[in-house]
Amino acid sequence: MPGLEISSEYGNIVGLNPYNSVDCVIYGFDKTGLKVLLIERSFGNLDVEFDDDLALPGDLCGFDELLDNAAIRILYELTGLKDIFLEQVHTFSNPSRVSKPKDKIWLNAIREVPEVRVITTAYMALINLEAYKATPSGFAKKADWHLIEEIPTLAFDHNEIVDHCIKVLRNKIYREPIGFNLMPKKFSLSMLQNLYERILGKKIDKRNFRRKMIGSGFLIQLEEWQSNVAHKPAQLYSFDENKFESSKIPFNAIN
Amino acid sequence: MPGLEISSEYGNIVGLNPYNSVDCVIYGFDKTGLKVLLIERSFGNLDVEFDDDLALPGDLCGFDELLDNAAIRILYELTGLKDIFLEQVHTFSNPSRVSKPKDKIWLNAIREVPEVRVITTAYMALINLEAYKATPSGFAKKADWHLIEEIPTLAFDHNEIVDHCIKVLRNKIYREPIGFNLMPKKFSLSMLQNLYERILGKKIDKRNFRRKMIGSGFLIQLEEWQSNVAHKPAQLYSFDENKFESSKIPFNAIN
DNA sequence: ATACATAGTGTATTTTTTACACTAAGAAAA
DNA sequence: TTTTCTTAGTGTAAAAAATACACTATGTAT
Numbered sequence: 001m002p003g004l005e006i007s008s009e010y011g012n013i014v015g016l017n018p019y020n021s022v023d024c025v026i027y028g029f030d031k032t033g034l035k036v037l038l039i040e041r042s043f044g045n046l047d048v049e050f051d052d053d054l055a056l057p058g059d060l061c062g063f064d065e066l067l068d069n070a071a072i073r074i075l076y077e078l079t080g081l082k083d084i085f086l087e088q089v090h091t092f093s094n095p096s097r098v099s100k101p102k103d104k105i106w107l108n109a110i111r112e113v114p115e116v117r118v119i120t121t122a123y124m125a126l127i128n129l130e131a132y133k134a135t136p137s138g139f140a141k142k143a144d145w146h147l148i149e150e151i152p153t154l155a156f157d158h159n160e161i162v163d164h165c166i167k168v169l170r171n172k173i174y175r176e177p178i179g180f181n182l183m184p185k186k187f188s189l190s191m192l193q194n195l196y197e198r199i200l201g202k203k204i205d206k207r208n209f210r211r212k213m214i215g216s217g218f219l220i221q222l223e224e225w226q227s228n229v230a231h232k233p234a235q236l237y238s239f240d241e242n243k244f245e246s247s248k249i250p251f252n253a254i255n
Numbered sequence: 256m257p258g259l260e261i262s263s264e265y266g267n268i269v270g271l272n273p274y275n276s277v278d279c280v281i282y283g284f285d286k287t288g289l290k291v292l293l294i295e296r297s298f299g300n301l302d303v304e305f306d307d308d309l310a311l312p313g314d315l316c317g318f319d320e321l322l323d324n325a326a327i328r329i330l331y332e333l334t335g336l337k338d339i340f341l342e343q344v345h346t347f348s349n350p351s352r353v354s355k356p357k358d359k360i361w362l363n364a365i366r367e368v369p370e371v372r373v374i375t376t377a378y379m380a381l382i383n384l385e386a387y388k389a390t391p392s393g394f395a396k397k398a399d400w401h402l403i404e405e406i407p408t409l410a411f412d413h414n415e416i417v418d419h420c421i422k423v424l425r426n427k428i429y430r431e432p433i434g435f436n437l438m439p440k441k442f443s444l445s446m447l448q449n450l451y452e453r454i455l456g457k458k459i460d461k462r463n464f465r466r467k468m469i470g471s472g473f474l475i476q477l478e479e480w481q482s483n484v485a486h487k488p489a490q491l492y493s494f495d496e497n498k499f500e501s502s503k504i505p506f507n508a509i510n
Numbered sequence: 511a512t513a514c515a516t517a518g519t520g521t522a523t524t525t526t527t528t529a530c531a532c533t534a535a536g537a538a539a540a
Numbered sequence: 541t542t543t544t545c546t547t548a549g550t551g552t553a554a555a556a557a558a559t560a561c562a563c564t565a566t567g568t569a570t
Contacts, residue, residue, distance in 0.1 A: 097531035231547040486516035487566035
């Protein structure tokens, strides 16, 4: 395999490491809820098709490729998404990651060394659905968003990976203002509150939420309002990136 | 490499994966401070010796070995430590992880495929120094504790790994009562406070700290006191494991 | 007997969190 | 054009948590 050169916008990869992969858990948010980006795999030259064959975008990394870069490259190759901040979450190495017949067929169709145990490192990102468009390419036939409450059985151990990442997301949102990555440039406080409620899976008091968010200092109140909504239009806010960075420290510390 | 069988108390490993390793960052605490366990490497049959050649305990994982198990096995093989809760922290994949001449010599002496980029997954544990004794074995000539403030240049990217783990430790101690893993079975509140101050690198108010810790509910006040100390003996406490588990949730949440 | 070192204790003030219900503004329907 | 519907937006009082702060207690060593 070393010798095989793969070109992409993200550099040339000389040879794929058959033992290491990355998988990307991309969260997006719109009015219907919190979603994850899933691809449908093509089974190469095989004349096989499966219904509901969904997986996280992911693939082998290069022999000398930084995993962080592999995640960026592979996400781009499979979904066209780029300029996204991907954060490493966890590395999964269960030898029985490949147990479903579908997965074995797929690996045989697409991998040069299909039978080895692959260690995969999961990356996570939060993006604003309005600002990005996912278009399938590579071995991805489709690339679509799925509500986190309605994720079907996925390839390999991808359900486990998604579950783990959701836990990490829930934990993070208590401590860091990460929600803003999922918002459009301009948003109302109700949209933001809705996001928090979706991620945490519980109701939040409106007045307390607003006081806390405005008090946090990383919101900029715009002189703009919603229009053409069948109710009182909400004032729009945007997000102060400078204050964001400095607020990534824990909010509530001993002394 | 597949075919080579490695036996250990922690199972038989059939063949080592030359692309993946684990490294263990083991924290211990005693009255002199917060320490990390480091080994000194033996250079196999080579007649080479280096001064101050220190590294984290770590090695290649098996082809079909769960990384979690590899960490447990390798820590045991190199230091004799066992029954320690190791937690995965991060995976490091920098292609220039191996840049120092010493490291290249060592890899050539000990590895079958010394030249490939190795992806390493770091594990972290907190232990009570009094309860464990580290004894070097395998390619470890020595296994000693080093104050985190005095860690010299280590092998590979191990300084980066230690730095990252310390950040994770600092963050965790704000949110979880992890400090107890580092304490002996019976401890005084001053010892615990000293630990917190060492990890966080700052002074904490004594009365507030005590109120908070006792109020947390996971301390058991013993009817025992220190003896033979040249000052008023401190009352001893132990740690309520049951309450510990349930308190692993964030302390300070929205609603 | 005294010096020394660390243990152990309480309170007032400020800040943060929580619980809670009505009015405002626009679009849509009648 | 009035009414209805839907979501936006607002304040306060009470409780809980965080903070700042200084002296007495009890043992060993001299």
